Amino acid sequence: MRTVRLRLLPSGAQERRLRKLADATARLWNELNYTRLMQFRMMGKIDFKGTEHEFYHKYKDKLGVNAGQVVRLSNWAWDSFFETLRLYRQGKLPRFNSKPSPPGFWKDKLLGKRRLIILVRNDRYYLEQVNGGEGYLVLKDWGLKIKYAGRVKWSGRQGMLMIKLEDNRWFAYVPIEVGSKPVRSNPRGYVMGVYEKVQIEKPRGSNKAFIDIGLNNLFAVVFNHSDTAILIKGSTIKAEYYWWKREIGTYQAIRDWLRNCGFKTWHKYHAFYLHAVFKRRERLRHYYRTAIRFLAKTLWQMGIDEVFVGYPYLVGQDNGNEYNVNIWWFSKIIRWLGEVLQEYGIRLNVVNEYGTSRQCSICDMKHENGRVKRGLYICQTTGIGINADLNAARNIAKRAGYEVPMPTKILGYMVTTNGVKPLTPKEGETTKTPKINPTSLR
DSSP: OEEEEEEEEOOHHHHHHHHHHHHHHHHHHHHHHHHHHHHHHHHSSOOHHHHHHHHHHHHHHHHGGGHHHHHHHHHHHHHHHHHHHHHHHTTOSOTTOOOOOOOOOSBOTTTOOBOOEEEEOTTSEEEEESSSSEEEEEEGGGTEEEEEESOOOBOEEEOOEEEEEETTEEEEEEEEEETOOOOTTOTTOEEOOSBSSSOOSOOSOOEEEEEEEOSSEEEEEEESSOSEEEEEEOHHHHHHHHHHHHHHHHHHHHHHHHHHTTOTTHHHHHHHHHHHHHHHHHHHHHHHHHHHHHHHHHHHHTTEEEEEEEEOTTHHHHSOOHIIIIIOOHHHHHHHHHHHHHHTTOEEEEEEOTTTTTBOTTTOOBOTTOEEGGGEEEOTTTOOEEEHHHHHHHHHHHHTTOOOOOOOEEEEEEEETTEEEEOSTTTOSTTSOOOOOGGGGO
16 A cells, blocks of 8 residues: 655635535544543443444535545544553553543644544545646545646555645545556546556665664665665754754744733744644655655665664653654654665565664674764774764674674765765765855955
8 A cells, every 4th residue: 555645736616615525524523523432431332333323424415425434434443442442451552551542533722623634435536647747636526626736656546535734735645555456336446657566676686785773874774795884864854853843942932922911813823833843744754755765776776685674662662852752753764664665676674773782793792882972883892993873783784694794985975855965075076165266256
């Protein structure tokens, strides 16, 4: 399964229609969820069939058969809640898991307004593509034909469509079962994209790569067949995060002060706050996915067919801080990396990296004071120095059963908004001092 995200560009009339439909969808979710929550608090269980029948027919005239998608999503959320609650009562959940809470409501807690979301059944819409970057989303039940912008990469059977209003922009999320053919009852329920299967390329070789994920160095990569190493810096990601953190904190402080003093203008700063939160998430997502796409293509060009990546299990629970919870998206990065590597036919294996930063990859001993400032690791037995993140990557290779040569050539890269740029002098021009023409200063 892959999901394609498309930016919707509705007209004024279409915008008003979408808002009414999204408001009705949110009302259905909130009313159904509230009724089931009251039943759970009173009886400890809920009447699935009774509430499903009641609210489906209540909103069927407004939403059509798509009201059933909201009910099904609510059923799934409550089933998941009851299963998690059962495991919690049996003591089978991890120690850091608190008591599970019932499904929440689609609304902004401060404003009290409903979150605008529309769910559409997989056979009640289709895409009309004009070219590779734009087309029309047709919603059958409401007679809407909305223009969209975005590239449809995958071909396959479409799933339930979700339309969301994010930062006053409409986005359509189209799930696609890549490679699956449409059913006979819904011949138009097939999205025609660029690729009909997930694996686009075949591996060029049989070499192995080992990756340590960090913050200062987002990716530190070593190889079993070469003494070359790759470092992709993460300093731009940190800078982006802290810039938006300052913006979010400023808007939040002004909003709360105005709200506590009784000024209605706090609504404006709440909108600024929500915009900053959205932009921070989108910007970090862009940086991470840009770095992952570049790394995957580079590994494929180097003849890699298998990758081992270290995962710091329970680091957010045992040693949680702002870095490894808010900035460092461990699970998302590894999931995205696995999906992109799959396009190149490269397998991804996850290795527990606990202790790899303290252990010396040169003498195989643990030096408590081996890691010094500026990311340098010095072997206290031999006195040899090595980049601390590359030292961890070499230890990951040893845990996977491979020996990696000592890196002698390190290729450095920086993630930017316009792609990944090389830092080493032989790879690019970014480290050279620009030449100034004296005549231009006259």
